[in-house]
Amino acid sequence: MGIEIVSKPEALLYEGVDWDYDKIKRVYDAVEHIALKEMGLTVYPNQIEVITAEQMLDAYSSIGMPLMYKHWSFGKHFARDEMLYRKGYRGLAYEIVINSSPCISYIMEENTMTMQTLVIAHAAFGHNHFFKNNQLFQQWTDAEGILDYLEFAKAYISQCEERYGYAAVERVLDAAHALMNQGVHKYPKKRSLDLRLEQKRERERQEYQEQTFNDLWRTVPKPTAGQRPPKSVSERKKLLGLPEENLLYFLEKKAPRLEHWQREILRIVRHISQYFYPQKQTKLMNEGCATFVHYTIMNRLHEKGMINEGAMLEFLHSHTSVVFQPEFDDQRFSGINPYALGFAMMQDIKRIAEEPTEEDRQWFPELAGSGDGMAALREAWANFRDESFVLQYLSPHLIRKMKLFSVRDDAEDPYLLVEHIHNERGYRSLRKMMARQYDLGFLEPDIQIVDVDLAGDRKLILHHRVTNGILLDESDAKAVLRHIANLWGYEVQLVEVSAVSEAVLKEHAVTAPSGIV
Structure with a gap:
């Protein structure tokens, strides 16, 4: 007859609600x-x-x-x-x-x-x-340097307020904040800068600015006989690096009427916006x-006996509130809860790795039955962003469990059409449609600076490539264009064009401001 040894539970970490x-x-x-x-x-x-x-x-x-x-x-x-x-x-x-x-x-x-x-x-x-x-955070962020950079940014802007006045600094910040979503590089060009060196770089940029700015941006006289003819449009765009989707970057580097301190503020806001770009994805x-x-x-x-039943019940009450997903016909429904879908997908990946079904083996041949759910999760956490994560890992099992379906809402049709449901035909379509909900390229407008004639009227021309048939709100577009014009110093025009046919759908223009200073 064997003797069963029961180990003593580890001591409770705490009891009650009070903490110290x-x-x-x-x-x-x-x-x-x-x-x-x-x-x-x-x-x-x-x-x-x-x-x-x-x-x-x-x-x-x-x-x-x-x-x-x-x-x-x-x-x-x-x-x-x-x-x-x-x-x-x-x-x-x-x-x-x-x-x-x-x-x-x-x-x-x-x-x-x-x-x-x-x-x-x-x-x-x-x-x-x-x-x-x-990987996105490794490419775009400098975790060791961000706190030092924020300290530098706070001190720099405070110094600008003392030297140039609160109103002047606020006007630059207002314009920069209005362009934060269009102030990021979306594709890595090189390794992120060490943010801890930005104070030193700022001094170097100021010295360089003093040496080169006036010669680079002096008013170009009218051409006379024997002079080189004006550059072609393609040459001009190549010289300016156009088209450019990072509006803050272009304005920081190319705006002819900004002073050095104003460019540095744009750079600060651009760095902070870039720092949050991986979190948005x-x-x-x-x-x-x-x-x-x-x-x-x-x-x-x-x-392990380190928290009691009362603590566990309190935790479960909070946890279930966080991952609660209302049904589509519930008055509380406002879309897919990212906590609910994210948590469900993490649990599903672990299940597929450790206890797969035959369906899982067909859809995820490399993941199914791999045996180590935590290893599979760590790999997913390291190598995907939301869009690609959903495309890779949203399973038919979870689509059925969450009762996902899609509805086509055509403005010209008085009726809604349930287009895809959780069945064999709908799985892949639902997965693609769900992934698109997390694609910033689809959610945010594609606005790029496409041309400016520096030898002429210096009008800045931007294009909004319309991919989903939704034009920009008129009042919002004009308000943001005024901020761009304040930074650029000359007239700004925004043309909305179809990404399919290149047809011009709408135009917005703001006249040249009196200047940002």
Whole structure:
């Protein structure tokens, strides 16, 4: 007769709802062990800061970055969010996490101890692992240099305000912020700069500017006999690097009437916009990764006897609220919840790797039955963005489980048509359509600078290539064009053209401003 040895459960990390720093340290150590040793995650060093609700609102308003420069729009967002929070119309996030090294996680002092545990698992290890390992973040961000760069940017803009006046600086920032979505390089040209060297580079650029700016942009006289004829349109575009989709970059480098400090502010806003570009392309994956990590870690803590049933029930209540997906006919439905879809896809990848069906083997021959679900997830987290992730991993099983279908809404047809459902014919179409919902090339307008005659009237010409039949809003387009004209210093024209036929659909123009200074 054998003797069964029952191991004693490990001591509880905490009891009750109240937290203190000793409990947080014990929880952090336990979570770290599971994340690194059992799940195989790799992370930046962590820095966890406890803040108040008001400080969380302040972090909201400045796009979640510490050491941010001052701008009126941040105060506007703070006032709006605070009003909604105080009246109970909106809750606050349990955490904010910064893609930096060390990775900074803000947790609210109003959280219970269980929520602090969840947040540490979610942000300090889930998001942190994704930030460090995803290829987009490796290509575009400098986690070790961003905090130093923000400190430089804040000090530089503050100096400009003292020297040139708040109104002049605010006008440049207003224009730059209006162009943030069109102020990124979408394809890597070279390795990202070391942001810690930007202060030194700024001084070098200023010295170079003083030596070359006037000669480069002096007014060109009318050609006389014997002079070289004007360059052709193709030569001119080649010299200026046109077409150019990064509007902030072109204006920073080519706008003839900007002073050095104004160009540097455009560069600061452009760097910050570029820093957030990977996050815009990976929201589904990033949140899905963090949600899967916190779910796995919290369950392991409970299995090991380190949190009790009361803490587990509190966690499950919060978790199910986060991943809740209303049905299409529910009044609360507002689209696909990225937490719900991301978490479901992470669980599905693990299932396919460890317990595949025959259908899984047909759709995912390399993944199905590979045996190590965490290895498959780590590979997906490292090598995909939202669009390609959905195209690669959204399975027929999950399409059925989530009851996905597509509806065709034709403006000329009074009826809606259910075009694709979760069946053999619809799986691939639904997967492509779902992936397109995360394609920034489809969601954001394709606007490029296509021409400018520097020897003539210097009118800046932009094209909006219309791919989905939706034209720009008239008032918004004019407002943004005025910002561009303020930076450029001359007339600006935006032409909306069909990406299929090249036909001109609409034109917008703003006359030359009086200047930005």
